[in-house]
Amino acid sequence: MAENLPALLVVMPLLGAPLCILLARGRWAWLLATLISWAVLATSIALLWQVREGAELHYAFGDWEPPWGIDYVVDRLAAYVLLIVSLIGAVVVPYAGRSVSTELPSRLQALFYALLLLCLAGLLGIVITGDAFNLFVLLEISSLATYSLIALGRDRRALTAAYQYLIMGTIGATFYLIGIGLLYMLTGTLNMADLSERVPALTGSSTLHTAFAFITVGLALKLAMFPLHLWLPNAYAFAPSVVSAFLAATATKVALYAMIRFIYSVFGVEFTFTEMHIQALLLPLGIAGVLIGSVVAVFQHGVKRIHAYSSVAQIGYMLIGIGLMSVTGLTATLLHLFNHALMKAALFLAIGILSFRLGDTCLRSLSGIAREMPWTMAAFVVSGLSLIGVPGTVGFVSKWYLILGALEQGWWPLVALVILASLIAVLYMGRVIEVAYFGQRPDDAPPVREAPLALLVPTWIMVAANLYFGIETSVTVGLASEIATGLMGTAAGTP
Secondary structure, eight states, rough: GGGGGGHHHHHHHHHHHHHHHHHOOOHHHHHHHOOOOOHHHHHHHHHHHHHHOOOOOEGGGGEEEEETTTEEOOOOOHHHHHHHHHHHHHHHHHHHHHHHHSSOOOHHHHHHHHHHHHHHHHHHHHHHOOHHHHHHHHHHHHHHHHHHHHHHHHHHHHHHHHHHHHHHHHHHHHHHHHHHHHHHHSOOOBBBBHHHHHHHGGGTOOOHHHHHHHHHHHHHHHHTTTTTTTHHHHHHSOOOHHHHHHHHHHHHHHHHHHIIIIIIIIOIIIIIIIIOOHHHHHHHHHHHHHHHHHHHHOOOHHHHHHHHHHHHHHHHHHHHHHHHSHHHHHHHHHHHHHHHHHHHHHHHHHHHHHHHHHHHBBGGGGGGGGTOOOOHHHHHHHHHHHHHTTTTTHHHHHHHHHHHHHHHHHHHHHHHHHHHHHHHHHHHHHHHHHHHHHHHOTTTTOOOOOOHHHHHHHHHHEEEEEEEEOOOOHHHHHHHHHHHHHHHHHHHOOO
């Protein structure tokens, strides 16, 4: 059974999607999706346990050995990201039961869970596949499901947001596919391990340079790297609350994982940083994303849009970590990949509760709401402190390692940038907290009750994770450091 776990990880949600449609009733579809999400989490934990010492697990579909067949590969990096995606799925799907029932008509609820499982299957498959073209197929599965999920938002602008994302996502996927086609033309293989062995011999090839550029831009569009982020704010703002939470915590992280996989495992450090000088692209755009995303967030009037632009800034932090070209910098990126998923899941789940009770998440609607929904706003505040980077939260851990990476290079201005961006985060988080805690509810506003436990419990699970992994850092820091050391050492050809 153990050798089949890599395939089961993707097959379970993939088969569960049509079953949700057959069940027809939203409640039964939700129950099935919840059971599958928990099974996926258990499988991810089992896979991480098996590769914790550095081993690799392989699953060849149809017994076609690579590079001829599709190979699923689980190493520590893949297992680390699989855990992130499956953990978010296992928390978000149970939360969806009450949230979706108020945002979608009953006739669409079974379809919603089918699309959510398809998206989950695609994201898991992107992480686990060892075939570059199969990654494209799974990228499209997750993307098509995501476009449909966003379009289900109750605001009519959700259709425009989904269409905008479709256009940008299609351009990104096309760029990626062109790059893979050029690589196949050069090497005659699509297997990533095989590519990593053949690429070094092609150093200096203009076709290889072009392939690298197309793949990088395609994945940059998918991960919403500034200035290719224009699809993200509307997608997060107008999607159903559950979709916003799930996408903010997983989609961009998986795209960043794919970029890391190609940079370090396929093309290699020497080619990426010495010949292509990708740091000259990632560092300035990462810095611009951090500053501009943070500043724009301050001037937004909707809580969802505030945290959509905040995500652009947080993606910038991760790109800066890669651009530092060091083990410490890559460790910071991997840590923030995990920690940002916890932060944004908790924040968007809390925002979803506000939407559940108020029907709106504009700042003016939140005036004085903390007195009537204290547990919800407490969850929002703790998650916001993590986003700012207050000690004792996960946000502090990843920013600390980013600062250490900058100090290793002697880049004091970059340290100042991280501190400045954290102070700007205090401003946009402070706006929400000020309105919710110190504003006055309108006299004609109907009374509002605290959220049901079905929504509060998943939200506080993510809040607790923000605190636990902010204090007990040995697991995340240790694993991220080992992965970063392995990627830098293997890619550079050192032991």
